[in-house]
Amino acid sequence: MPVTRTIGEITLTALDDGAGPFFQPRERAFPDATGADWARADARDPAAVDTTGRWLLRFRCFAIRLADGRTTLVDAGIGPADSPAAAWAPVPGHLPEELAAAGIDPGEVEAVVLTHLHTDHVGWAVTGSPLRPYFRNARYLLQQAEYEAIDALNPALRERLIAPLQATDQLSLIDGDTRLAGMLRVVATPGHTPGHQSVLLDAPDPVLITGDLLVHTLQLIAPHLPYALEVDPATARRSRTGWLAEVAARGGTLATAHLGEPFSSPGSGPTGSAAGRPRPAQR
Numbered sequence: 532m533p534v535t536r537t538i539g540e541i542t543l544t545a546l547d548d549g550a551g552p553f554f555q556p557r558e559r560a561f562p563d564a565t566g567a568d569w570a571r572a573d574a575r576d577p578a579a580v581d582t583t584g585r586w587l588l589r590f591r592c593f594a595i596r597l598a599d600g601r602t603t604l605v606d607a608g609i610g611p612a613d614s615p616a617a618a619w620a621p622v623p624g625h626l627p628e629e630l631a632a633a634g635i636d637p638g639e640v641e642a643v644v645l646t647h648l649h650t651d652h653v654g655w656a657v658t659g660s661p662l663r664p665y666f667r668n669a670r671y672l673l674q675q676a677e678y679e680a681i682d683a684l685n686p687a688l689r690e691r692l693i694a695p696l697q698a699t700d701q702l703s704l705i706d707g708d709t710r711l712a713g714m715l716r717v718v719a720t721p722g723h724t725p726g727h728q729s730v731l732l733d734a735p736d737p738v739l740i741t742g743d744l745l746v747h748t749l750q751l752i753a754p755h756l757p758y759a760l761e762v763d764p765a766t767a768r769r770s771r772t773g774w775l776a777e778v779a780a781r782g783g784t785l786a787t788a789h790l791g792e793p794f795s796s797p798g799s800g801p802t803g804s805a806a807g808r809p810r811p812a813q814r
């Protein structure tokens with residue numbers, strides 16, 4: 532059953548598209564992590580490691596429902612069995628069942644924020660044969676910088692993703708921080724990819740839907756730690772350390788794609804609390 536949180540008048544629902552082991556030994560993904568870092572991460576996020584020491588990832592999207600019923604989706608998961616992620620993802624996705632369980636009709640999604648152009652974040656964006664937008668009434672929001680980097684990131688996505696969205700006039704390129712509706716904001720968080728973006732629910736106790744700003748609890752404990760698949764590690768580190776510090780200072784919450792649990796508190800302490808600051812109340 533999808534996990535839901537209420538932030539003011541917004542309902543935020545975590546939707547699991549799938550789960551499985553990472554395709555490499557996890558030490559290759561985080562070559563700078565020490566044994567002590569791994570021990571702390573495993574203690575804090577036991578669901579992210581399996582009994583043989585592999586990194587167990589979730590592939591998660593988030594639905595944001597405003598008080599007036601408008602719905603925005605953040606990321607589009609692994610996708611079906613014939614999606615571009617099928618070459619490496621451990622399982623096909625099951626987002627349609629998760630949406631149904633959450634009571635969300637794909638036709639009522641009015642915006643889909645694609646945090647970046649990695650295949651495990653765009654899987655359900657367009658589906659079928661011929662390819663059509665799965666969310667038929669949504670505009671799809673992508674950063675201009677990400678669009679411009681597509682040939683370096685994954686040129687096949689021009690035909691597999693961009694062309695079908697352009698054919699129905701559903702692709703909307705945005706440039707940097709952008710207010711979507713009310714307290715809903717897209718914020719530029721570059722580094723993992725050139726035009727990576729996250730979504731901020733800019734409430735007094737904010738929630739940052741991170742995309743791949745961080746991908747493992749290691750990067751909560753030690754935000755400077757690079758992930759091997761980042762395009763620009765220095766920029767990624769700046770984005771990550773800056774945003775984790777800001778969310779922590781405001782007593783906020785992170786909503787992540789790949790960690791063992793959908794919601795985490797930022798900060799390096801054992802329960803995620805920033806130094807001297809109580810955890811935000813669970814609501």
Ligand SMILES: [Zn+2]
Pocket residue numbers: 649651652743788789
């Ligand atoms: Zn990812």
